[in-house]
Amino acid sequence: MNQHVSAGVADPVRVQPAGLEDVVRLVGLKRRFGATAALDGVSLTVKKGEILGIIGRSGAGKSTLIRCLNGLERPDSGEVFIEGREIGRLGERELQPLRRRIGMVFQHFNLLSAKTVEDNVALPLKIEGRPRVERMARAAELLQLVGLSEKARAYPASLSGGQKQRVGIARALAARPALLLSDEATSALDPETTRSILALLKDINSRLGLTILLITHEMEVIRSIADRVAVIDAGRIVEEGAVWQVFADPKSEITRSLLGGIRPQLPPEIASRLVPGEGAETILRIDVAGEAARGALLSDLAAAVPGQFRLVHGGVDHVQGQPVGTLFLAVAGAEAAHLAQVTTFLKERDARVEVLGHVAGPV
Template sequence: MNQHVTAEVADRAYSTASEDVVRLTDLKRRFGATPALDGVSLTVRKGEILGIIGRSGAGKSTLIRCLNGLERPDSGEVFIEGREISRLGERELQPLRRRIGMIFQHFNLLSAKTVEDNVALPLKLEGRPKAERLARAAELLDLVGLSEKAKAYPASLSGGQKQRVGIARALAARPALLLSDEATSALDPETTRSILALLKDINRRLGLTILLITHEMEVIRSIADRVAVIDAGCIVEQGPVWSVFADPRSEITKSLLGGIRPQLPAEIASRLVPGAGGDAILRIDVAGEAARAPLLSDLADALPGPFRLVHGGIDHVQQQPVGTLFLAVAGNDENHLSQVIAFLKARQARVEVLGHVAGSV
């Protein structure tokens, strides 16, 4: 294992001095009248994990094909390790493609070849000697925990094992960038967690830059450093994962987060009405220091009055506390409600009045 890691570290000297492994500038691609990419600009920094998330048809597949040179943009620039690739011919693209590893949703293993031969295939295509290929395959199978499966065939493997072979194969040529295209979508939740943990470990051990394409926000939450949200061919929001989770700005981001952020219980949500009357229901979002503070006890000390926590909690994303609380503020005193909201906002909480509910909550 140590020899393997040392070889990987030495190989990274190949990379340019730039900290941006990928840089996209105003990328546009249309299919007929439909814009698949409509002015996409973003960077992927050396050693980071960037997650790109969006619904089906948002432009994710076109973006990844532009990154590996399989699709040419109509306009804009694609830089890989400081070199613009979108206008290169096929012969010039070949050595650059070896700097990009790719893992797929459905594994794309060759059923007639053994596990070690699948892993060694990129090196065979490069014309490397057999002994070198097999030695590299052995190192990588050790890395992904499948040394005992070297002589097995893909048909005998589980889905998670097949994806581990796919990851090992993607690393064979010591790439600068690993592209993951919905790599866990075909896996069960437990296997997904193990594959994501493996990718995070590879990123940590080797300093490998990873770009994840996914429609699952839980994947982003698990391992990404930054997230970019794509919708209708445009990047609508991007930033550190914890920050985007704590304060999503676009409606598509809020929708994608809906399954993993606390939501107001349906029984209460169904009774919400606009305007005054009954208990006011507040949604309170906090992150960082605001989430660490004793917010509700401080509120009770500062503004005595009936209020009650009805739902919510604090989670941790990238070692940062991120919380969503739903608070019922009793009574029809609009002045008291305004004071509660002002108090919470003064402590860096984001507050939204969702409506009012008659009767007890």
């Protein structure tokens, strides 16, 4: 926990400058458990109305980060600002109203089995001391928002997993939070239900202007609804940026690994034939995005550079409305001068080019 020293006067709660649009701002956050650095200098912002995805493998620091955000974990050093207020020095009583500004959606729903759906949704307002009439009116409004009005008097045991998560989302919105934390909210759901829950979160973000921070280990979740992504590994943010840009040109090895399941990869039957040195054909990986992916890149290459070129795998997808492509190109021959011409042409058009190897005959 941070210690702020002020000669002769009590140290006031720190507030970031007025006018900033950051709902969350983390500055140099560190947290250790024994010899393990769960967080190792994390700095991050979440702007008002945006969806930020934080992705990493198990043990990367995601859970510790989210616990620091809602005040359940105290950092060893660094600062956590929520809506401009630094929470590191707040006591439990001072944290309670702040926590009401943060809604939580959990992986395993955390619904109370003995309470009806509407009572589950209204629970945060009951804890807050709101009258029952107000609680029930708010619950009805939120159940309509998540498409479960007809389940108001039902009990959680009668609901499907997707319905339970919709109740969890409605409950998280009951106190009109400024920030929604989604902690692996779709990990326990099947793919079709996952898509419907992600569409609901995106709709809520759009309708309410609600800021959402997604914690996940699934890159497909990030791709579906996030505006920006931060990749965490061993307690550090190793990469951050607009989702389409990170998908198009991942800088870190961990990001490339996480993207491996949804970005085109060289088919195993071709990859198994790759050898270093020389061969009848050279296999190139070409990554393009934005304007570079909109043009006639390969036909322009064929017109500008002599030689034979074949597209053996890949294609162009769209992420956040931007084209993002990965193409695997077979170039006849392996002469250094010819390859230099090809790669120079492609790089001048903002493509990222990697020589994967050579094959003895056509693939």
